[in-house]
Amino acid sequence: MTTFLDSPITLEQLSDKSLQNLAKVSDYPLDYNIFLFKGIDQSRSEDLDELTQFRKSVLDSIPKDYGDLIFDAVGANQLELTTIARLQNRLLKLLILERHRRDIEILNRMISEDPKLANKKISYIQLKEPLKYEIKSPIYKSFENNRDLYKESFRKFALLQNVEYDFEHLIDDNGDYQTDDDLLEAFCTDDILDFNDKMKENKDKDYDTIEDVVANSKIGKVLVPLAAQAFFTRDDDEKDEKDEKDD
Numbered sequence: 001m002t003t004f005l006d007s008p009i010t011l012e013q014l015s016d017k018s019l020q021n022l023a024k025v026s027d028y029p030l031d032y033n034i035f036l037f038k039g040i041d042q043s044r045s046e047d048l049d050e051l052t053q054f055r056k057s058v059l060d061s062i063p064k065d066y067g068d069l070i071f072d073a074v075g076a077n078q079l080e081l082t083t084i085a086r087l088q089n090r091l092l093k094l095l096i097l098e099r100h101r102r103d104i105e106i107l108n109r110m111i112s113e114d115p116k117l118a119n120k121k122i123s124y125i126q127l128k129e130p131l132k133y134e135i136k137s138p139i140y141k142s143f144e145n146n147r148d149l150y151k152e153s154f155r156k157f158a159l160l161q162n163v164e165y166d167f168e169h170l171i172d173d174n175g176d177y178q179t180d181d182d183l184l185e186a187f188c189t190d191d192i193l194d195f196n197d198k199m200k201e202n203k204d205k206d207y208d209t210i211e212d213v214v215a216n217s218k219i220g221k222v223l224v225p226l227a228a229q230a231f232f233t234r235d236d237d238e239k240d241e242k243d244e245k246d247d
Contacts, residue, residue: 003171004179005086009093010126011101018181021188022098026196029219030095031140033187036154036220037092038131039147040161043154044085051162052079058163058231070227071169082164083171084225091183091223096130099137157222164225191218 011019044051059070071082081089104124111117127133135141143150177183195217 001171005083005090005171009090009097009130009180011094011097012126013180014094014184015181018184018188021193022094022184024193025098025188027102027137027139028199029192029195029217030099031135031137032143032219033221034092034095034099034135035140035143036150036157036222037088037095039150039154040157040222041089041092041131043151043158044081044161047155047158048079051158054159055079055162062231069165069167071164071166079162082161082225083169084164084223085161087177087183088161088223090180091187091221093130094180094184095187096133096135097127099135099140100127100130100133103135103137157224160224160228161222163228163231165227168225168227187221189218189221192221195219 011022014022062070101124104122107122111120111122171177176186198217
């Protein structure tokens with residue numbers, strides 16, 4: 001079944017509302033989520049065997065009736081992506097396209113300020129392969145310079161995105177995501193759109209406080225399947241019950 005996930009991706013197909021909201025997203029949450037999503041995608045590629053065994057172990061550890069609800073397609077040589085993982089990769093590409101658009105705008109502003117380059121302008125051309133675009137923004141580079149600190153988080157999110165219900169795997173009329181506009185509507189929350197305002201409120205406070213604002217801003221928009229949420233919540237509840245009995 002062909003869905004919007006299989007269609008060519010472009011900013012031109014977005015609604016005016018989506019374009020306006022995307023333009024309101026400040027550079028920090030934009031670059032942070034690009035960095036986060038790319039890291040998870042890379043971890044997924046590097047840890048294929050672990051992801052395959054993890055999905056099998058989940059299916060083996062739960063009652064058969066419950067397990068039948070879990071999407072379990074495992075290919076001979078590669079693990080089929082969950083729809084949640086595909087949705088996040090789609091969102092990643094949209095965010096990279098927006099970053100590219102902003103980079104062109106910045107370059108054109110710099111050119112306009114140089115008398116030697118009067119009447120020169122870089123034309124915007126849609127990226128055909130967004131994932132290959134090299135992002136050079138200082139904010140993004142600062143994240144890249146500290147990539148090792150995020151490596152375990154990338155791995156954990158890749159594992160979480162590897163378990164979903166069968167109904168989550170389907171893109172149909174009853175799902176939350178029918179179009180790229182739906183993806184961006186879910187992404188552009190108040191936490192994302194109001195990030196700069198929150199930072200301005202704390203501009204006169206010390207560095208640790210600003211770091212706290214960033215840490216508690218909820219700007220990381222990783223998609224987590226309902227199945228993974230239910231499964232790991234159940235494990236946590238069982239662990240808590242065991243700890244109470246031990247006490």
